[in-house]
Amino acid sequence: MDVPVEIEDLEIRLLLETMLLRYGYDFRQYTSASLKRRLLQCLTACDITHISDAIPKIIHDRSFLDQLIYAMSVTVTECFRDPPFYRLLRQKVMPVLATYPFINIWHAGCATGEEVYSMAILLQEEGLYHRARIFATDINNKSLHQAKEGIYTVKNMEEYANNYRATGGPGTLADYYHAKYDLARMSASLKENMVFAAHNLATDGVFSETHLILCRNVLIYFNNDLKNRALKLFDDSLVPGGFLCLGTKESLQFTDVADHFVPLSQELRIYQKRVPR
Amino acid sequence: MNPFSSLKRHRLWRVTRVALAVLLVVGVIWLCSRQTVLAMASGVMAHLVPLLHDLWWLGWSLATLAVLLLALVGGIFWWRTRGLLADTGQLLEASARLAGGDMGSRVQVASMTVMARVGEMFNGFAEGMVAQQRIRLREQQLREGVATLHRHLGENSDLVPLSAAVISFLTPFLDAILGAFYGVDEAGLLRLLGSYAYHERKTPGNLFTPGEGIVGQVLLEKKYMLLSRVPADYVVAQSGLGQAVPNTLLVFPFLLHGEVKAIVELGTFTTFTEHHLLFLHSVAEGVAMAVTAAQSRAVTATALAQLREQRQTVETTSEALRQSNERLEEQKRALLLSQAQLLEQQEELRVSNEELAAQAQLLEEQKQVADRKNAELVAAQEALRRTAREAIPADPVPTQPDPDRMTAEPVNEGAVARMPRPERARAAPPVRQSPPPEVLPPLQVAFPQRCSQAKPCTLLLVEDDAHARAAMLRLLQGHPVRVVQAATGAAALTSLREQPFDGMIVDLGLPDIDGFDLLDRMTQESTLPRTPSIVYSGRELTREEYERLKQHTNSIVVKGVNAPVRLLSELALLLAQTPPDPTPAPLPDTAHHGHMADLRDKTVLLVDDDVRNVYALTRQLEQKQLKVRMAANGAKALAALDQYPEIACILMDMMMPVMDGLEAIRQLRTQPRWATLPVIALTAKAMEEDRRQALEAGANDYLPKPVDVELLLEKLTQWMSP
Numbered sequence: 001m002d003v004p005v006e007i008e009d010l011e012i013r014l015l016l017e018t019m020l021l022r023y024g025y026d027f028r029q030y031t032s033a034s035l036k037r038r039l040l041q042c043l044t045a046c047d048i049t050h051i052s053d054a055i056p057k058i059i060h061d062r063s064f065l066d067q068l069i070y071a072m073s074v075t076v077t078e079c080f081r082d083p084p085f086y087r088l089l090r091q092k093v094m095p096v097l098a099t100y101p102f103i104n105i106w107h108a109g110c111a112t113g114e115e116v117y118s119m120a121i122l123l124q125e126e127g128l129y130h131r132a133r134i135f136a137t138d139i140n141n142k143s144l145h146q147a148k149e150g151i152y153t154v155k156n157m158e159e160y161a162n163n164y165r166a167t168g169g170p171g172t173l174a175d176y177y178h179a180k181y182d183l184a185r186m187s188a189s190l191k192e193n194m195v196f197a198a199h200n201l202a203t204d205g206v207f208s209e210t211h212l213i214l215c216r217n218v219l220i221y222f223n224n225d226l227k228n229r230a231l232k233l234f235d236d237s238l239v240p241g242g243f244l245c246l247g248t249k250e251s252l253q254f255t256d257v258a259d260h261f262v263p264l265s266q267e268l269r270i271y272q273k274r275v276p277r
Numbered sequence: 278m279n280p281f282s283s284l285k286r287h288r289l290w291r292v293t294r295v296a297l298a299v300l301l302v303v304g305v306i307w308l309c310s311r312q313t314v315l316a317m318a319s320g321v322m323a324h325l326v327p328l329l330h331d332l333w334w335l336g337w338s339l340a341t342l343a344v345l346l347l348a349l350v351g352g353i354f355w356w357r358t359r360g361l362l363a364d365t366g367q368l369l370e371a372s373a374r375l376a377g378g379d380m381g382s383r384v385q386v387a388s389m390t391v392m393a394r395v396g397e398m399f400n401g402f403a404e405g406m407v408a409q410q411r412i413r414l415r416e417q418q419l420r421e422g423v424a425t426l427h428r429h430l431g432e433n434s435d436l437v438p439l440s441a442a443v444i445s446f447l448t449p450f451l452d453a454i455l456g457a458f459y460g461v462d463e464a465g466l467l468r469l470l471g472s473y474a475y476h477e478r479k480t481p482g483n484l485f486t487p488g489e490g491i492v493g494q495v496l497l498e499k500k501y502m503l504l505s506r507v508p509a510d511y512v513v514a515q516s517g518l519g520q521a522v523p524n525t526l527l528v529f530p531f532l533l534h535g536e537v538k539a540i541v542e543l544g545t546f547t548t549f550t551e552h553h554l555l556f557l558h559s560v561a562e563g564v565a566m567a568v569t570a571a572q573s574r575a576v577t578a579t580a581l582a583q584l585r586e587q588r589q590t591v592e593t594t595s596e597a598l599r600q601s602n603e604r605l606e607e608q609k610r611a612l613l614l615s616q617a618q619l620l621e622q623q624e625e626l627r628v629s630n631e632e633l634a635a636q637a638q639l640l641e642e643q644k645q646v647a648d649r650k651n652a653e654l655v656a657a658q659e660a661l662r663r664t665a666r667e668a669i670p671a672d673p674v675p676t677q678p679d680p681d682r683m684t685a686e687p688v689n690e691g692a693v694a695r696m697p698r699p700e701r702a703r704a705a706p707p708v709r710q711s712p713p714p715e716v717l718p719p720l721q722v723a724f725p726q727r728c729s730q731a732k733p734c735t736l737l738l739v740e741d742d743a744h745a746r747a748a749m750l751r752l753l754q755g756h757p758v759r760v761v762q763a764a765t766g767a768a769a770l771t772s773l774r775e776q777p778f779d780g781m782i783v784d785l786g787l788p789d790i791d792g793f794d795l796l797d798r799m800t801q802e803s804t805l806p807r808t809p810s811i812v813y814s815g816r817e818l819t820r821e822e823y824e825r826l827k828q829h830t831n832s833i834v835v836k837g838v839n840a841p842v843r844l845l846s847e848l849a850l851l852l853a854q855t856p857p858d859p860t861p862a863p864l865p866d867t868a869h870h871g872h873m874a875d876l877r878d879k880t881v882l883l884v885d886d887d888v889r890n891v892y893a894l895t896r897q898l899e900q901k902q903l904k905v906r907m908a909a910n911g912a913k914a915l916a917a918l919d920q921y922p923e924i925a926c927i928l929m930d931m932m933m934p935v936m937d938g939l940e941a942i943r944q945l946r947t948q949p950r951w952a953t954l955p956v957i958a959l960t961a962k963a964m965e966e967d968r969r970q971a972l973e974a975g976a977n978d979y980l981p982k983p984v985d986v987e988l989l990l991e992k993l994t995q996w997m998s999p
Contacts, residue, residue: 024965034621041617045610095839101818102888131817133886133934197932199962205982207932207961209889236983239889241846249625275722275846276853 011051012036018055023065025139026202027072029226035072042071070142077111078156079173080118081216082248083166085268090168092264093243094126097211103132104210106237108201108230109218110136113147114160119214120190121176125169129193135208137199148196150186152177157184201230206237213238216269217247228256235260240275289357293350300346304339311335364392368399380407419556422450426560430567436460439571440471443564444541448473451553453543454523455512459485459492460539460568463576467492467540475512491528496537501529501557503549512544525549529557533565722845725853728757728779734852736760737781737808739769739795741788749782752841758848766790773799777806780851782844783830785814793822796829809851813844820909827888828895876990879997880904880923884914884941885930885959890982894928897986903993910934911941918951926997928989930982931960931971939974946975955996959984 012035019025027035039051046067048054057064080086097103103123110116116136123129138144157177164173177184199207201218213234219227234244235257244252244261246269252258261271311331367384374382382403384396429446433439440458448456456473469483485493495502504526512523523544531539541557541564543549728734736758740746746762753760761778763769766787772778785792792812799805812826815836826833831854832847834840881898885891886909895905906921908914910933918924927945931938938958945951958971958979968979978992 037620038617041613045613095837096843098837099835099840099843101823101833101835102820135932193934195932195934197937199932203962205961207930207982208887240850241843249628275850 008036008051012039015039015051015055015058018058019065019068022059023062024203025065025069025200027069029202029223034221038072039068042068045071066140066142070140077114077217078163079114079152079160080163080167081115082268083163085245085248085270086118086122086163086167088265088268088270089245090122090126093212093270094122094128096241096243097132098126098128100211100239101131103128103212104208105132105134105212105214106208106210106234107134107136108138108199108213108215108234110138110144110147110196111140112143112152113150113196114152115214115216116147116194117150117176117186117190118164120194121164121169121173122167124190125171129190132193134194135210136194136196139198139200139202141198144196144198148191150191152184152186154179154182154184201233202226206233208237209239210237210242211239212243212245214245215247216245217249219250220247224255231255231257235273238273240273242273244271244273245269246271289353293354297346300342308335361392364396368392368395371399371403375403375406380410415552419552419559422556423560423563425450427563430563434571434574436568436571436575437470439567440539442471443567444471444473447541448543451527451543451545451549451556452547453527453545453549454521455544457542458539459542460572461496461537463572467496470539491526492540492542495528495530495540499530499532499535499537501527501554503527505548507544521546527553527557529554529561531561531565531568533562533569538565539568722756722842722849724757724849728852730757733757733759734779735776736848737763737769737772737778739763739766739781739787739792740784740813741765741786742784745784748841752845756845758852764788766792766795769795770798770802773805773808778808780848781808781810782813782848783810785812785816793825796826800829809854811844811847811851813840824888824891824907824909827892876993876997877902878904879925880906880921881993882906882908882914882917882921882924882927884908884911884927884933884938886910886933887930890930890984894984894986894989901990911936911938911944914941915945918945918954924954926993927954927956928980929956929958929976931958931962931967939970942971942974942976957989957992957996 013028016026016028019027043051043054046054046064048057054064054068058068105119105123107116107119113136116134119134120129123132123134136144136147138147157173157179161173176190177186179185197207201215201222215230215234219230222230231252238244243264246252248269250269252261252263252271259274261273264270264272371382371384380403383400426443426446429442430439433442440460444456444458447458448454453473455475457469457475458471459467460470462468465487467485467487485496487493487496491502491504505524507522507524507526512526523546525545525548527543527545527549529541529543530537531541724734734757736753738746738749738760740749740762741764743764746764750760761772761776763772766789769781769783773781783792783795787795790798792814796810796812799808799810810830812830812833813836814833818826818833823833831851834844834847881903883891883894883898883905884907885894891907895907898905904923906917906924908917911929912935914927914929915936918927929938929942933941936944938960942956942958945954945956955978956976958968958976959982960967960971960979961982962968971979977996980989980992
């Protein structure tokens with residue numbers, strides 16, 4: 001390894017330590033390659049040449065930190081992403097959830113919220129939304145704010161309509177938003193039972209008992225320790241028989257909680273929490 | 278001044294002195310000759326007496342003569358001096374008049390030559406004075422004119438008022454009766470800008486090209502023109518009294534750096550003098566400069582207005598640009614983002630590609646195996662068919678297995694038949710043609726080891742509907758449980774009093790007592806052992822009902838398609854979690870926690886929507902003899918505070934629907950009656966900042982979730998101690 005790379009790694013370590021010491025955000029365990037890529041992209045966009053130049057800015061400028069976290073933690077999301085997954089939720093998970101008088105759903109790492117609204121739509125169509133509550137959390141206040149707004153582009157929504165159809169939805173996606181110019185605002189009725197809150201899987205604890213947890217495409221950025229921590233939170237939060245849904249590239253295999261869950265679908269990464277003996 | 282001092286030098290005096298000298302010489306000579314005669318007769322005394330007589334006579338006559346002479350001289354002198362004095366007086370008077378300002382004062386001397394010359398000199402001097410004063414006056418007029426004109430030039434910055442002011446001044450000042458003022462515009466044309474008593478001219482129009490008419494000619498030649506005998510129809514001066522044609526015209530160009538900037542045309546009944554021309558020459562440059570300045574100001578003003586307009590346009594455009602720039606920026610950010618996402622997706626794709634390749638290979642292998650088997654099967658079928666044909670030639674045997682049977686879904690709905698789901702119109706066929714995901718069977722329900730077929734766990738089933746009871750019995754068939762049935766609440770209570778149960782399943786809609794009341798009574802009846810229960814009901818619950826039920830029951834299962842499966846797993850959980858505990862809950866160990874005595878009978882408000890947390894905490898706090906009130910969100914907490922004034926401390930969760938903890942704390946702190954009420958924030962958030970936020974909102978302390986009860990009791994003691 002040549003010298004500049006070493007310096008860069010050192011700078012990143014210092015930067016992550018700064019974020020932890022100043023604000024308590026612990027990104028030290030995020031897998032380094034993707035983190036570095038995102039970090040460098042963000043810093044380049046801010047005209048910062050050396051990573052260490054960002055450290056004083058982080059210390060004194062909270063908004064810059066948010067920007068950085070946004071860049072580092074942002075995930076790809078869309079409405080009804082992976083239609084087969086939502087199809088299975090509709091067919092197999094919703095009937096089980098229907099047996100609970102009240103349903104708590106935790107969407108960890110909700111990003112800009114498209115999937116939160118997808119879940120609300122699903123629940124509404126299954127007649128369960130009035131007794132459901134969706135806790136949508138993310139580390140990033142900025143994307144959380146966007147999720148709360150529930151405003152997306154009409155163009156995207158039209159693309160999502162295909163996803164929706166593929167999940168076997170009885171209506172059309174357009175029933176759930178109001179388009180104005182090139183923007184689409186999600187129906188207010190979908191927002192009724194949503195609670196948006198900042199939550200850091202790396203440091204924060206369990207806040208509620210839940211029946212279904214979605215944490216899709218978040219754990220891929222975590223190293224094993226962090227991944228196990230997050231999964232332990234989910235395990236603690238879920239009721240026995242509750243469901244945990246991960247992203248297609250994530251798996252419970254080789255994790256600490258692997259034997260606490262049984263897969264409902266290995267392929268679509270839907271797991272059900274075992275009833276302890 | 279002595280008028281006589283000058284007389285000494287006069288010619289008259291000199292004549293007088295010469296005459297006296299001659300007289301003296303003649304007298305001496307005459308006297309000498311008389312002495313000679315006396316000497317000749319000296320010897321003769323006789324002649325002495327007549328000589329003496331002669332001497333006396335001579336003396337006397339001489340004296341007489343002298344007196345006569347003196348009288349004569351004095352007379353002449355007096356006569357002459359009298360005229361001189363009169364002349365001198367006249368001269369003095371004239372001088373005084375002249376000094377007094379009477380320029381017409383002159384002297385008339387007639388007496389003596391010398392005074393006449395003095396008078397002439399005085400008169401010449403006075404004439405000179407008058408002439409000089411006239412020049413001075415003209416110069417002063419000129420200066421004043423120039424000053425006035427320049428004042429006009431300075432006061433008017435716009436071209437037209439400037440022209441009007443110039444011509445209105447120039448015309449009367451130069452004793453003209455009409456005047457016109459032309460400016461040379463940027464196109465080099467003469468434009469009539471202002472006029473004075475100007476009525477009509479032979480050439481109509483206000484615009485002249487170089488060389489056109491007299492003014493055009495002047496513009497070309499850059500020299501003034503003075504025309505006498507103007508044609509009668511050339512131009513007419515207008516006044517209130519009538520019209521007249523001037524007989525002299527002056528067209529004068531105003532030059533600046535050798536270029537004509539403006540031209541004035543003046544007409545008079547008399548004539549223009551060189552003073553007029555001199556004046557025009559002296560102001561020419563100033564006027565030209567003023568006109569040029571006004572013109573360039575006008576140009577500048579126009580340009581400025583254009584500039585302002587352009588700037589506004591530019592501002593509008595730049596605003597639009599800025600907006601589109603922002604949009605571009607946003608798009609750029611989005612692009613950057615999607616680039617990052619693309620990279621990720623690429624990576625994902627690469628991985629799944631590899632997986633796909635592996636799967637494809639596997640499939641290929643399987644296919645080969647299947648083909649082989651198929652070939653074998655076909656061969657076997659062929660053999661079978663041959664055998665069959667040989668046996669029963671008329672009866673056809675299906676050659677292919679039934680496809681429906683091949684793809685039958687695995688049965689995973691448990692013992693109860695699947696209820697038909699309402700048909701749904703599918704808007705479009707699924708977009709992705711992926712094979713249906715393999716769905717594994719649901720959770721395997723494993724009952725705890727303490728329940729065995731040999732020693733089954735006992736279960737009380739409280740259900741009024743016989744069909745439902747039968748279905749439940751079928752469901753539990755084969756599991757290590759012994760079921761006691763009760764169709765009413767009363768029967769259930771009786772059974773509970775008779776024997777302990779490991780668990781019970783309760784329907785809410787009972788004919789005699791409501792399920793809620795049944796559970797309430799079970800709790801209140803202290804002699805009854807605590808029996809863990811599952812509520813199994815098709816009834817839709819409100820939050821309040823749910824919270825009430827949750828105080829007495831382990832879980833609630835809503836009847837429906839998947840309910841039986843879940844009921845089994847809940848049952849397994851219930852039986853596994855709660856080993857039978859025949860003795861009631863032990864009293865709090867007050868010896869160990871001596872300080873806890875302070876907390877006895879105090880009321881705590883627990884604000885949290887997480888039911889699990891609420892009941893776990895409530896149970897533990899109630900074991901310590903604390904009274905617990907509950908509220909599911911901030912708004913309900915405020916209502917509870919109003920209703921129960923005995924509340925001595927609040928445990929406030931942060932993340933709640935409707936009104937979160939921070940907001941609730943802030944609101945209750947606005948009321949003086951709750952200003953000092955201890956509030957302990959419960960937060961799942963570990964960050965210093967979140968805790969600081971809670972404290973800033975008005976919390977006294979905070980505890981991380983999940984709550985450590987020992988720590989909580991410590992904090993409660995600390996905050997509720999008097």
